[in-house]
Amino acid sequence: MNDDRSQRDTWLQDYRKLHAIWRSGGDPAMGLTASDAKRQRDTARRAYFDGLPVVVISRCPYCGTAVTSPFDPWGLDGFWWQERELGAARSPSACPHFRLLTGALSLQGNAPLGGEHPAHPGPDVPYVVPEILQQETAIAVIAGLAMQNGYRAYPIAYFSSNEIAAAALSPTWRTTTCSFATPDGRSAWSARSAPWDFELAPWISRGKLRWIVPGDRDATLCDSGGCPYLGLPGERKNQIVTRDRLRLVDPPSGDEPDPFSS
Ligand SMILES: [Zn+2]
16 A cells, blocks of 8 residues: 555656646756656656545445445545546446435544645535435435545445436535536536535435445445444535645535526
């Protein structure tokens, strides 16, 4: 794991160095033109994403298939956490019932540490989006992943047996706008995010929320017997981490401008 970390850090450093060379028009002393630097920079970014561990982040309540995804367990300085670079990340691998991945992240009392560009890891404690769960057959699953830097990540995935509006109601984890397909198949986006609910117990009682216990190597789905994600301490605000700075903003109110509503 430590070898993986040093390799990951090297790719991130290479990316930053080559990006700076590209921005300055090349480096004749190193024999690099601007386009060489850009090409090598993009190769370093690809190598970073390809080198990330792939982990189980959820399990489908309908067919039992595990959802796997590349994940950066070392810190928010990794591009996987940063919306600006996320386009190069692979989507989760999942069954046809998977609709959307959201998430939360606790610093667990550790100092905030991100990269040059903002990371949007979600709030300190897990939450659900009622407007998604109120739809028939929608079920959310919360999991917990311990990170190597002491943080704890909470992937929160949504599943359903029929087509539901999920992607139009919440941005996917680590992003700030919803991107989704319209009924006629066109791609669209929205700045509106449906409100969050941090009170999880009623959703468990209604059969709309299940969980995977942190550290369960089999990633077994649970729906009774004490949910470890209830009543966790923490700020019920959205976190934005840039370098060593943590900014807290209000969770979505549902009143954000929707470019398609007018
Ligand atoms: Zn499934």
